Amino acid sequence: MPDAPFADPTTADLTAMDPTAMDPTTADPTTADLTTADLTTADLHGSLEDPALTSMNFLNEVTSRFPEALSFAPGRPVEHFFDLESVHHRLRTFSRHLAEERGLSDEEVRRTLCQYGRTKGIVHELVARHLARDHGLTVDPEAVVITVGCQEAMFLVLRALRASERDVLLSVSPMYVGLTGAARLVDLPVLPVAAGSAGIDLDDLTATIRAARAQGLRPRACYVMPDFANPSGLSIDLTQRRALLALAERESILLLEDNPYGVFHGGDGTPPTLKALDTTRRVVHLGSFAKTVLPGARVGYAVADQRVATADGGSGLFADQLSKIKSMVTVNTSPIAQAVVGGALLEHDFSLERANAREREIYRDNLDRVLAGLRSRFGGHPGITWSVPTGGFFVCVTVPFTVDDALLEHSARRHGVLWTPMSHFYSAAGGTNSLRLSVSSLTGPAIDDGLDRLAALFAEQGC
Amino acid sequence: MPDAPFADPTTADLTAMDPTAMDPTTADPTTADLTTADLTTADLHGSLEDPALTSMNFLNEVTSRFPEALSFAPGRPVEHFFDLESVHHRLRTFSRHLAEERGLSDEEVRRTLCQYGRTKGIVHELVARHLARDHGLTVDPEAVVITVGCQEAMFLVLRALRASERDVLLSVSPMYVGLTGAARLVDLPVLPVAAGSAGIDLDDLTATIRAARAQGLRPRACYVMPDFANPSGLSIDLTQRRALLALAERESILLLEDNPYGVFHGGDGTPPTLKALDTTRRVVHLGSFAKTVLPGARVGYAVADQRVATADGGSGLFADQLSKIKSMVTVNTSPIAQAVVGGALLEHDFSLERANAREREIYRDNLDRVLAGLRSRFGGHPGITWSVPTGGFFVCVTVPFTVDDALLEHSARRHGVLWTPMSHFYSAAGGTNSLRLSVSSLTGPAIDDGLDRLAALFAEQGC
Numbered sequence: 001m002p003d004a005p006f007a008d009p010t011t012a013d014l015t016a017m018d019p020t021a022m023d024p025t026t027a028d029p030t031t032a033d034l035t036t037a038d039l040t041t042a043d044l045h046g047s048l049e050d051p052a053l054t055s056m057n058f059l060n061e062v063t064s065r066f067p068e069a070l071s072f073a074p075g076r077p078v079e080h081f082f083d084l085e086s087v088h089h090r091l092r093t094f095s096r097h098l099a100e101e102r103g104l105s106d107e108e109v110r111r112t113l114c115q116y117g118r119t120k121g122i123v124h125e126l127v128a129r130h131l132a133r134d135h136g137l138t139v140d141p142e143a144v145v146i147t148v149g150c151q152e153a154m155f156l157v158l159r160a161l162r163a164s165e166r167d168v169l170l171s172v173s174p175m176y177v178g179l180t181g182a183a184r185l186v187d188l189p190v191l192p193v194a195a196g197s198a199g200i201d202l203d204d205l206t207a208t209i210r211a212a213r214a215q216g217l218r219p220r221a222c223y224v225m226p227d228f229a230n231p232s233g234l235s236i237d238l239t240q241r242r243a244l245l246a247l248a249e250r251e252s253i254l255l256l257e258d259n260p261y262g263v264f265h266g267g268d269g270t271p272p273t274l275k276a277l278d279t280t281r282r283v284v285h286l287g288s289f290a291k292t293v294l295p296g297a298r299v300g301y302a303v304a305d306q307r308v309a310t311a312d313g314g315s316g317l318f319a320d321q322l323s324k325i326k327s328m329v330t331v332n333t334s335p336i337a338q339a340v341v342g343g344a345l346l347e348h349d350f351s352l353e354r355a356n357a358r359e360r361e362i363y364r365d366n367l368d369r370v371l372a373g374l375r376s377r378f379g380g381h382p383g384i385t386w387s388v389p390t391g392g393f394f395v396c397v398t399v400p401f402t403v404d405d406a407l408l409e410h411s412a413r414r415h416g417v418l419w420t421p422m423s424h425f426y427s428a429a430g431g432t433n434s435l436r437l438s439v440s441s442l443t444g445p446a447i448d449d450g451l452d453r454l455a456a457l458f459a460e461q462g463c
Numbered sequence: 464m465p466d467a468p469f470a471d472p473t474t475a476d477l478t479a480m481d482p483t484a485m486d487p488t489t490a491d492p493t494t495a496d497l498t499t500a501d502l503t504t505a506d507l508h509g510s511l512e513d514p515a516l517t518s519m520n521f522l523n524e525v526t527s528r529f530p531e532a533l534s535f536a537p538g539r540p541v542e543h544f545f546d547l548e549s550v551h552h553r554l555r556t557f558s559r560h561l562a563e564e565r566g567l568s569d570e571e572v573r574r575t576l577c578q579y580g581r582t583k584g585i586v587h588e589l590v591a592r593h594l595a596r597d598h599g600l601t602v603d604p605e606a607v608v609i610t611v612g613c614q615e616a617m618f619l620v621l622r623a624l625r626a627s628e629r630d631v632l633l634s635v636s637p638m639y640v641g642l643t644g645a646a647r648l649v650d651l652p653v654l655p656v657a658a659g660s661a662g663i664d665l666d667d668l669t670a671t672i673r674a675a676r677a678q679g680l681r682p683r684a685c686y687v688m689p690d691f692a693n694p695s696g697l698s699i700d701l702t703q704r705r706a707l708l709a710l711a712e713r714e715s716i717l718l719l720e721d722n723p724y725g726v727f728h729g730g731d732g733t734p735p736t737l738k739a740l741d742t743t744r745r746v747v748h749l750g751s752f753a754k755t756v757l758p759g760a761r762v763g764y765a766v767a768d769q770r771v772a773t774a775d776g777g778s779g780l781f782a783d784q785l786s787k788i789k790s791m792v793t794v795n796t797s798p799i800a801q802a803v804v805g806g807a808l809l810e811h812d813f814s815l816e817r818a819n820a821r822e823r824e825i826y827r828d829n830l831d832r833v834l835a836g837l838r839s840r841f842g843g844h845p846g847i848t849w850s851v852p853t854g855g856f857f858v859c860v861t862v863p864f865t866v867d868d869a870l871l872e873h874s875a876r877r878h879g880v881l882w883t884p885m886s887h888f889y890s891a892a893g894g895t896n897s898l899r900l901s902v903s904s905l906t907g908p909a910i911d912d913g914l915d916r917l918a919a920l921f922a923e924q925g926c
Contacts, residue, residue: 008693020601036780037770037772038744038769038770038771038781039769039770039771039772039781040771040772040773041771041773041774042770042774043626043782044623044624044626044771044784045622045623045624045626045649046626047622047787047789048623048784048787048788048789049773049774052791053787053788053790053791054787056787056790057787058524062580076578076579077578079570079573079574079577080580081883082573082574082578083573084554084572084573084575084576084577087554087576087577087799088551088554091547091550091551092865095547100782107542109547110542110545110546110547111542111545112547113547113757113759114542114547114550114757114758114759115539115540115542115759116539116753116758116759117758117759125792147613148793148794148796148797149793149794151791151792151793151794152792152793155791155792159508159510159648160507160508160511161507161508162508163506163507163508163509175474178791178794181790181791182791182792184791185622186508187789257714290579293675294577295577295578295579295580296576296577296578296579296580296797296798296799297793297797297799298793298794298796298797298800299797306501306502307500307501307502308500308501308502308503308504308507309500309502309503309504310503310504310512311504311505311512313501318501318502321504321507321511324509324510324511324516324517324519324520325511325648327515327516327519327644328510328515328516328614328618328641328644328645328647328648329614329615329645329792330611330612330614330615330646330761330793331611331612331620331761332615332759332761333761334611334759334761334762334797334800335759335762336550336759336760336800336803337797337799337800339800370802373632
């Protein structure tokens with residue numbers, strides 16, 4: 001799943017990233033003739049003034065104003081190995097696959113890549129082989145919907161599940177802003193569930209479900225990132241995974257499992273995914289290729305093998321219902337973008353675990369360096385603690401002073417270091433004493449330099 | 464805008480298009496163990512049983528069962544000039560543009576194409592130059608949102624405009640199914656407005672707006688395709704365009720102008736777009752590159768220069784509100800897909816009018832041949848009439864017998880010819896005596912053969 005806030009270089013790294021940033025012709029709408037507004041957000045959908053959508057704008061905006069700051073903010077993958085020739089190569093690999101392994105004629109290959117395409121996608125078979133190879137997951141390729149990034153997969157599932165005002169979603173809190181935002185777009189409230197130390201507090205989940213039902217609400221699903229969650233960094237162990245599945249069965253809810261960081265473990269692997277343990281089709285599995293193949297392809301997927309009874313007495317896969325929604329949102333995912341991902345899967349014999357050996361090592365080294373740096377700077381300080389994940393992108397630091405947007409802005413201006421206030425990951429109050437550090441962006445000595453700047457900020461706050 | 468029903472080769476041309484069609488491992492979910500369903504559509508969002516979403520499935524399904532039939536159904540562009548090498552070439556052209564004209568370093572070029580990107584897109588400047596070149600349209604590039612096809616642009620605008628249950632949309636009827644479907648996803652009713660002979664009946668539009676207001680509803684916008692509309696083929700002349708803009712101003716509604724077929728005129732050009740005539744920011748202009756560059760890129764855009772006052776007392780462009788929504792739907796449009804479109808714009812000096820000279824000629828020849836074929840077969844028949852558009856993809860034929868899905872299925876099975884029942888383009892009852900023929904798919908003698916088959920069907924129905 002894409003880490004949209006701060007990962008979005010709309011304005012982050014503006015001078016480097018945005019080819020239009022140098023263009024002088026762009027008018028500043030805020031200073032243009034504004035005698036009357038044409039519209040007001042009060043007349044537009046409520047999501048547009050929702051913290052989930054506005055906080056991302058704020059975070060990007062701060063980042064854009066301080067392009068020179070060292071940044072622990074973005075959840076973007078490392079850029080060391082980006083290579084445009086490999087994009088061309090993967091396109092050719094996938095075309096050859098269509099011709100040689102699928103037996104398509106040249107004309108059919110061209111049509112498959114250039115024409116409107118199958119709504120559920122054209123790399124679903126390859127994704128199924130990847131899931132079998134890397135995650136021990138046997139899925140019907142027809143249950144796979146290829147999407148424009150994991151964000152669209154999330155959106156499609158939430159749109160399908162939100163049938164009435166009674167419906168609510170549950171999510172481990174702190175929670176990914178992209179989830180909250182997508183839920184807000186379909187007017188689906190998200191009830192927070194405590195993470196505890198196990199990654200999810202099952203007692204709290206049960207209590208939250210029952211309390212919601214007592215209020216006449218209908219809990220549909222619980223969103224969870226079992227491996228190295230964004231933003232907490234927490235993972236759920238095998239015992240808790242099994243217990244969570246049993247709870248979902250008992251309480252008749254779905255689990256929406258999002259797994260963008262599982263490949264980036266510390267070396268010891270991860271427990272089986274919820275979907276691999278799911279024997280009763282309780283889990284919709286969401287996936288992203290943004291971190292494992294290429295963010296610029298914007299390809300993700302949902303595995304939705306639930307059986308759905310339709311009004312005409314028929315039945316089909318939940319994937320086909322998601323497909324109907326997708327046909328009205330994006331029609332289909334660019335087959336060219338899909339081919340880039342398909343080519344990568346073919347070139348790596350379907351193992352992104354193997355393909356990401358170098359990246360995994362970089363993230364692990366970065367994580368080690370950040371954790372060591374925190375220890376050497378703040379170890380033993382009574383008021384400063386941090387999570388110690390064994391993989392993934394994120395470390396959370398808790399401090400004895402208030403962490404808010406104003407402090408972030410001050411940190412950027414005065415100390416030249418960026419991070420993310422944890423309050424952005426809470427649907428209600430919360431996170432006002434902690435911040436998220438991403439280990440995917442800075443490497444080597446820049447990490448130490450960044451932590452020195454963070455220490456200067458903390459010192460200024462009395463630590 | 465993509466012509467999703469029938470244009471979507473989910474199943475259309477299955478053996479040729481879908482590399483998975485040959486795969487025997489795909490289980491048939493309808494015959495699988497179905498002792499209990501996991502979900503029912505009654506518990507899912509209402510759109511999933513809506514005609515707009517289910518009719519597309521039906522149409523695709525019929526097409527898939529009769530792959531050998533001659534098809535006047537799809538709104539897909541001709542495939543004669545699809546060329547994978549040109550995809551590679553355009554990617555390189557755009558990369559070179561970033562380096563040489565924008566001054567980006569190699570690293571910055573790689574990052575622009577491979578990393579998460581600007582939510583509003585990276586080819587907005589090029590799109591603005593194209594709009595100036597081909598449509599005499601001067602737009603602020605910051606008011607352009609690059610989207611995953613025009614379908615996403617439509618979805619974002621409708622999501623933004625639907626604030627409460629009072630909101631309604633207006634659309635010329637018969638109307639594009641992709642519009643109806645997107646509106647349904649955000650629970651936005653669409654009130655039909657008569658097309659009349661002018662492409663839009665302004666008296667009916669005024670009456671519909673006022674009747675809606677009298678019921679306490681809030682008409683937000685009217686969707687219109689001024690050039691060679693899908694499905695009617697009708698165009699709106701300059702006088703009516705000016706009158707429509709005046710009406711929008713008077714009644715305080717927006718106009719959503721969709722323009723997928725304007726480039727495919729018969730040789731005499733088209734009147735200025737509504738957006739080119741718009742002096743008071745009443746028009747949101749929607750565009751697609753699916754017909755003019757490549758369907759497989761899935762790139763479209765919205766021009767949304769309306770000024771929006773925000774709750775914090777600030778203001779900005781409507782494009783930036785759409786961008787906030789997009790960040791929660793697809794995050795950003797694949798920069799690789801955008802680069803393919805950007806490269807094409809650069810290679811053709813920003814004129815898709817010029818780039819599509821060959822395609823325009825093919826569609827015009829096809830249209831002439833279809834119209835001549837209808838004249839020679841049905842000319843003078845008292846009960847059979849048809850529209851005579853001067854461009855675009857679509858001809859509507861009205862007949863003295865009932866045209867429904869059952870007749871389409873019979874036509875495919877018995878006569879080997881496919882077309883689209885017009886009833887699919889009506890939100891309420893309507894279109895039960897007419898059918899849509901697309902001229903974008905069959906060429907030359909295949910058109911005559913297809914019309915012979917259609918004549919056999921008509922004869923069987925007593926004509």
